[in-house]
Amino acid sequence: MNSFVDKPPYWINRAAFVFRAELQRAFSADGIDITPEEWALLMVLRERAPLTVGALAELTLRDRTTVTRFLDTLAGKGLVERKPDPQDRRRTQIALSAKAEKMFPRMLGHVQAMIGSASQGISREEMATTISVLQRLIANLVDKG
Secondary structure, eight states: OOOGGGSHHHHHHHHHHHHHHHHHHHHHHTTOOOOHHHHHHHHHHHHHOSBOHHHHHHHHTOOHHHHHHHHHHHHHTTOEEEEEETTEEEEEEEEEOHHHHHHHHHHHHHHHHHHHHHTTTOOHHHHHHHHHHHHHHHHHHHHHO
């Protein structure tokens, strides 16, 4: 039988759902008021800020409207700051606030713990193979453009 359960997209989606749910549970249990989707933006900003909304949307594979909505929420929580781009005043640059920088290690600890739990019983070689296959699946779709 050729079931959808036998196909990678089913398991990719299921893993993503479980990861998001577990991360939300861990954040909530620790009183951290952010969603996994907001975490994804904060993580990219931590490594690449300052970024424009467009650049952040591209890096997180989201549309600009969705990213803007998330940024509005994060700004309301005091976790991101918007500043005019010094080279083009029409654009805005986004960066983590001091509050987010202070919270980041705590949030990252939950992410690392979740990854550690999920990785139990999986060898480095198996993990490397999994990552390689996922990268090829993505490349196959992106290359079709």
